[in-house]
Amino acid sequence: MTFDNSLEAFVAIVLKHLAGFGADDVVLRDVYGRLTLFLATVPDSAVRATLAAELSSLVPFVRPERLIVTRDEPGAAAVFDETHCQWLRVGPNGPDVRVVDRRVVGADWLAPPKVEAVDASKRFVFASMKGGVGRTTALCVAATELAAAGYNVLVVDLDLEAPGVGPMLWTTAPELGVVDYLAATAVGVEVALTKILAESRFGGDGHGGLIEVIPAYGASSLRKPENYLAKLARAVADVSVLEPRPMHSRVTALLQMACSARRYDVVLIDARAGLSELTAGPLLRLGASVLLFGTPQRQTFDDYRFLFAHLRSLGRPGDGTPWRNLTPVLAKAGKDIEQVERAQAAMYELFSEYIYEEDSGMLSAYNFDETDPDAPHQFVPVAFDGTFATFDPALNGSHLTRQFYQSTFAPLLEALWRLADLEPKKL
Numbered sequence: 001m002t003f004d005n006s007l008e009a010f011v012a013i014v015l016k017h018l019a020g021f022g023a024d025d026v027v028l029r030d031v032y033g034r035l036t037l038f039l040a041t042v043p044d045s046a047v048r049a050t051l052a053a054e055l056s057s058l059v060p061f062v063r064p065e066r067l068i069v070t071r072d073e074p075g076a077a078a079v080f081d082e083t084h085c086q087w088l089r090v091g092p093n094g095p096d097v098r099v100v101d102r103r104v105v106g107a108d109w110l111a112p113p114k115v116e117a118v119d120a121s122k123r124f125v126f127a128s129m130k131g132g133v134g135r136t137t138a139l140c141v142a143a144t145e146l147a148a149a150g151y152n153v154l155v156v157d158l159d160l161e162a163p164g165v166g167p168m169l170w171t172t173a174p175e176l177g178v179v180d181y182l183a184a185t186a187v188g189v190e191v192a193l194t195k196i197l198a199e200s201r202f203g204g205d206g207h208g209g210l211i212e213v214i215p216a217y218g219a220s221s222l223r224k225p226e227n228y229l230a231k232l233a234r235a236v237a238d239v240s241v242l243e244p245r246p247m248h249s250r251v252t253a254l255l256q257m258a259c260s261a262r263r264y265d266v267v268l269i270d271a272r273a274g275l276s277e278l279t280a281g282p283l284l285r286l287g288a289s290v291l292l293f294g295t296p297q298r299q300t301f302d303d304y305r306f307l308f309a310h311l312r313s314l315g316r317p318g319d320g321t322p323w324r325n326l327t328p329v330l331a332k333a334g335k336d337i338e339q340v341e342r343a344q345a346a347m348y349e350l351f352s353e354y355i356y357e358e359d360s361g362m363l364s365a366y367n368f369d370e371t372d373p374d375a376p377h378q379f380v381p382v383a384f385d386g387t388f389a390t391f392d393p394a395l396n397g398s399h400l401t402r403q404f405y406q407s408t409f410a411p412l413l414e415a416l417w418r419l420a421d422l423e424p425k426k427l
Contacts, residue, residue: 003033004059010035011090011097013058018043022095023316026078038079038100042070043052084110096249096316107238108248108280112314114287121154121264122420123255123288127271127279129303134382136165138212141409142416143169144202144400147209149424151265154258155200157216158251158271158282160232165269165270166215168393170198170233171177176371179228182235182250187238193261202400204394207297213314214258236278248281266420275306277280284314289414289419291380294327296343301350308354323355324366327419329412332378344379345370353379380415383408 001009007027014021014037024040037055052067069076079100084107086099103111124138135160143153157165160179167173176184176195184191196218200211216289221228238246255267269288272278283290311323328347333340348370355376357365368375385408392398417424 001061003056003061004155006033006035006058007088007097007099008056009058010037010062011095013054014051014097015382017047021097023099026079026082026085027097028069029099029207031064031102031104034061036066037068038076039068039070040080041259043068068216076106078223084112086110086277086310088184088313090101105277106247106280108277108285109236109275109310110314111246111248111280111285112313113284113325116322121259121267122269122422123242123269123286124419125269125271125282125288126293126330126415127283127289127290128273128293129300130164130294131273131309133273133293133295135273136168136270136332137272137388138293138329138331138382138409138412139165140168140202140289140391140393140400141405142413143200143211143268144414144420145402145416145424146266147200147203147211147404149422150209151422152209152263153211154212154262154264154267155213156255156258156267156269157214158278159215159273160216160278161237161272161276163216166198166213166217166312168199169213171201172198173217173219173222174215175216175218175220178254179217179231179235179250180220181254182247183231185253186234186237193257194399197258206373206393210261212262212264214254246281247277248285249329251281252286262311265422275303288325289325290418291327291329293331293382294338295332296330300341300344302348303356308350312354324376326355326376327415328377328379330381332384333379333381335386340381342381344377347379348377349376351365351375360374381411 010027016111028036028038030036034057043051048068055062055067056064071077071080082100084099087096088099090097103110124142126135128135139155143155144151155162155165155169157178159165161397166177172200176191178196181191181196198213198215200213205211217228223230236247258264259267268288270284271282282288315323330340330343330422356367358367368377372378388408391399398404
């Protein structure tokens with residue numbers, strides 16, 4: 001028995017004894033991975049005893065002292081009322097089982113995706129499964145292009161474990177950064193926007209736009225670098241002296257503070273690479289369009305499969321609300337046409353399996369043909385360009401001039417204008 005097949009074995013036993021097991025029932029997985037059955041109706045006592053005896057054979061992947069709980073028992077209501085749950089397909093032909101997963105870390109991954117931002121700004125998250133794919137470089141280019149067209153841009157560095165976009169763009173470092181804000185608010189200390197906001201010298205070049213940055217860290221961390229990891233540990237923990245608040249809730253409050261104080265047309269967010277807890281909030285809960293960067297390699301698509309399969313589990317099958325905020329970006333695209341075509345086919349397969357809805361003759365189904373040029377699964381290409389290996393606008397400001405970046409990033413910038421529904425009005 002392993003973690004991967006424990007749920008399937010558990011449900012197989014349940015269905016053997018309870019043919020009516022369904023959407024009203026819940027399987028609880030505790031922090032150790034142990035399963036408990038929560039039933040909406042009370043079964044016959046003999047059936048319950050037989051079922052419990054057979055489920056106990058799955059120890060250690062079940063809780064022997066709490067195998068079956070019914071709705072009328074103490075503590076059951078909190079499980080039945082939980083909205084942050086998954087719907088997991090058990091076996092190739094179902095059923096889809098509602099699972100409530102209790103976690104020490106990773107709770108943000110269980111929150112359903114938020115489709116729209118609460119303010120008027122257009123939000124974009126630059127995300128990737130791995131580092132080194134040009135994600136932060138692309139964000140800097142996008143910010144510069146938007147500001148040059150007269151738009152006001154806020155850049156937020158949420159890559160707290162590998163920060164970088166702040167010093168690339170700021171004129172001078174602010175006193176504090178995101179890590180300080182999150183650590184301070186955990187103990188109820190308010191942080192003024194002026195303490196964490198920096199101006200960028202890569203503004204609108206006389207066109208009226210600007211770039212402002214909330215970096216991961218500020219001058220305080222540079223003076224006391226020995227404290228950064230200690231602050232980081234407290235910043236990412238869902239603990240507070242006031243009340244526990246998940247990471248996405250605290251980041252949302254930060255964005256609301258910034259966007260209510262200043263009028264930004266676009267907010268660009270640099271997310272942590274990979275599937276860490278720091279990635280979940282920006283990816284799912286900020287009401288942002290997600291630009292998902294990856295290279296055309298096998299490991300990239302394995303990682304995408306982990307992500308996409310999880311995204312599918314966050315919505316009840318057939319509820320008609322697939323998540324439509326993803327735009328894949330093919331980073332470092334080379335001249336090997338066959339490799340690019342294989343990557344595109346792999347992305348279509350993932351969208352078809354996990355994101356698109358089955359057609360079933362419905363005109364409104366979220367579904368696209370593989371060759372549809374406007375389909376969401378179509379990559380936005382960013383060509384491989386060795387000159388960006390030493391990209392450092394802090395040392396060489398010419399790296400953020402259109403002459404330097406235009407040929408490489410033109411398709412991405414075109415996609416950004418389209419997704420933001422903005423016009424490059426002053427370019």
